[in-house]
Amino acid sequence: MKHYLSPLVLNLKPSGIRKFFDLASGMEGVISLGVGEPDFTTPWVMTESAIFSLEQGQTMYTSNAGLIELRRELSKYMARKQGLDYNPDNEILITVGASEAVDLAMRALLAPGDAILIPDPSYVAYAGCASMSGAEVHYVPLRAEHDFRLQVEDLQMAYTPNCKVLVLSFPNNPTGAIMTREDLLPIARFVSENDLLVISDEIYSDLTYQGNHTPFANLPLMRNRTIHVSGFSKAYAMTGWRIGYACGHPDIIGAMTRIHQYTIMCAPIMAQVAALEGLKSGDSPKKEMIREYDRRRRLMVHGFREMGLTCFEPLGAFYVFPDITVTGLRSEELAEQLLQEEKVAVVPGTAFGPGGEGHVRCSYAYSTEQISEALSRIKRFVQKRI
Amino acid sequence: MLSEEDRRLLHVLSQDCRLTPEELAIQTGLTPDYISKKIKQWENDKVILKYSPLINYDLLEEERVTALIDLKVMPQRGQGYDKIAQRFLKFPQIKSVYLVSGDYDLCLIIEGKNMHEIAQFVSDKLSPLDVIEATSTRFIMRRYKQDGVEFVGEEERPQRLMITP
Numbered sequence: 310m311k312h313y314l315s316p317l318v319l320n321l322k323p324s325g326i327r328k329f330f331d332l333a334s335g336m337e338g339v340i341s342l343g344v345g346e347p348d349f350t351t352p353w354v355m356t357e358s359a360i361f362s363l364e365q366g367q368t369m370y371t372s373n374a375g376l377i378e379l380r381r382e383l384s385k386y387m388a389r390k391q392g393l394d395y396n397p398d399n400e401i402l403i404t405v406g407a408s409e410a411v412d413l414a415m416r417a418l419l420a421p422g423d424a425i426l427i428p429d430p431s432y433v434a435y436a437g438c439a440s441m442s443g444a445e446v447h448y449v450p451l452r453a454e455h456d457f458r459l460q461v462e463d464l465q466m467a468y469t470p471n472c473k474v475l476v477l478s479f480p481n482n483p484t485g486a487i488m489t490r491e492d493l494l495p496i497a498r499f500v501s502e503n504d505l506l507v508i509s510d511e512i513y514s515d516l517t518y519q520g521n522h523t524p525f526a527n528l529p530l531m532r533n534r535t536i537h538v539s540g541f542s543k544a545y546a547m548t549g550w551r552i553g554y555a556c557g558h559p560d561i562i563g564a565m566t567r568i569h570q571y572t573i574m575c576a577p578i579m580a581q582v583a584a585l586e587g588l589k590s591g592d593s594p595k596k597e598m599i600r601e602y603d604r605r606r607r608l609m610v611h612g613f614r615e616m617g618l619t620c621f622e623p624l625g626a627f628y629v630f631p632d633i634t635v636t637g638l639r640s641e642e643l644a645e646q647l648l649q650e651e652k653v654a655v656v657p658g659t660a661f662g663p664g665g666e667g668h669v670r671c672s673y674a675y676s677t678e679q680i681s682e683a684l685s686r687i688k689r690f691v692q693k694r695i
Numbered sequence: 696m697l698s699e700e701d702r703r704l705l706h707v708l709s710q711d712c713r714l715t716p717e718e719l720a721i722q723t724g725l726t727p728d729y730i731s732k733k734i735k736q737w738e739n740d741k742v743i744l745k746y747s748p749l750i751n752y753d754l755l756e757e758e759r760v761t762a763l764i765d766l767k768v769m770p771q772r773g774q775g776y777d778k779i780a781q782r783f784l785k786f787p788q789i790k791s792v793y794l795v796s797g798d799y800d801l802c803l804i805i806e807g808k809n810m811h812e813i814a815q816f817v818s819d820k821l822s823p824l825d826v827i828e829a830t831s832t833r834f835i836m837r838r839y840k841q842d843g844v845e846f847v848g849e850e851e852r853p854q855r856l857m858i859t860p
Contacts, residue, residue: 324860329858333858334856334858343857343859344855344857345859348855432860600703600706601710604706604707604710604722607722607724611721654857
């Protein structure tokens with residue numbers, strides 16, 4: 310039946326993670342460092358509020374843009390935590406995970422013939438979503454020698470006049486890199502000079518371990534050029550609830566809402582209720598999780614460095630991205646052999662774009678016992694090869 | 696006010712107090728030297744009082760019963776609640792003593808071999824005291840969570856997918 314499929318879909322490659330998932334899932338006794346989600350469960354106050362709302366019969370559609378109470382609370386949160394002012398009536402859209410927000414933004418902005426600049430390596434969905442709009446994908450390398458921070462020179466190299474959108478994703482999955490205000494300023498100038506719009510996926514913004522996160526929309530003249538995308542999955546440990554949001558100029562949020570209205574209608578109400586509770590009940594459960602991640606982050610970076618791998622210090626998200634070239638193996642080979650020999654699952658860097666070659670992504674969203682065991686297995690593996 | 700560094704150290708220490716200063720250093724980004732000195736200081740200042748494992752006696756074949764005992768007391772002239780509370784501290788059976796708000800004044804946590812032993816202790820040692828007006832004894836039937844640790848249901852925890860983007 311393949312000849313019935315749209316050429317856009319035929320050209321859509323399966324995520325590089327899929328193959329690995331199948332391989333690892335069939336094995337017993339595997340320690341996985343492969344997940345991109347917290348090992349905590351959602352703070353109970355949030356889960357409990359959703360249960361209560363269901364008991365009360367809150368099982369209806371919400372408005373397309375999401376519960377107004379949630380958008381109002383989000384607007385306050387954006388002002389309080391990110392220093393950004395968004396009107397809850399027309400500048401905030403509640404989505405089914407940040408992933409939907411990325412998809413909507415790309416569909417609202419891109420048409421065949423347009424090009425989009427995507428950092429490489431970065432989250433698996435950007436290139437796939439962009440290609441569904443028929444846009445050309447231009448990868449912009451993130452380099453280890455710059456701690457995987459995006460450089461203007463690399464943007465200039467990848468830029469062509471049909472480029473319309475730049476994707477930013479800091480703190481970054483898979484590298485764990487962050488970008489400070491100083492790092493972002495030249496990027497903002499480049500964006501202005503070339504009349505670009507930015508989809509800034511800041512889903513990990515609450516998970517930083519040094520200094521405060523700078524939202525890209527906060528930089529001079531960037532508010533209206535930026536679609537700020539985020540969600541509750543990571544910082545509130547709510548991956549399965551699928552709840553995210555986008556903030557930006559009313560024209561763009563309005564266009565995204567129109568697509569959302571025809572495809573999704575609205576995000577699930579119980580997830581919206583839980584998210585609302587999370588925003589109202591304050592930051593203390595989040596703080597506890599961040600403290601624990603920070604401890605595991607240090608443990609993992611130390612472990613990799615000790616076994617002789619170069620490993621830059623990730624300051625955001627919950628990933629470590631060690632350089633494995635010293636083993637003489639390519640990312641995929643290493644991940645495959647490590648799984649077969651030592652039963653440790655890591656994700657090859659190339660799953661996040663060609664620029665991930667020479668690295669593997671290891672998540673530290675695991676208990677310290679699991680991390681220590683995985684590290685000692687990886688050490689045994691690496692020592693046979695260096 | 697605790698510094699961010701000390702908060703980090705206390706967090707790791709409260710997760711696992713068996714870690715050596717070197718191991719703590721890896722997980723906190725502080726130096727082993729600083730950590731040793733800080734812990735010593737906290738011990739001297741009685742900030743850290745004790746290092747003790749959290750034991751689930753339900754899994755051991757050990758007879759052991761815990762009870763919460765609420766006491767209504769009559770403070771004596773010149774002697775506040777503190778003086779009365781002092782009387783209870785020395786009994787080894789009494790594990791905790793709290794001054795509380797509400798219908799009762801003091802709450803004790805008592806451990807004994809069985810219900811009989813605790814009942815005996817209450818009737819022999821507590822009830823006859825002049826200052827005590829009333830007692831209410833509640834036995835703990837099952838422990839679900841203590842000191843932030845869940846005692847049941849952990850094994851039923853749902854699994855994450857092995858690899859996700």
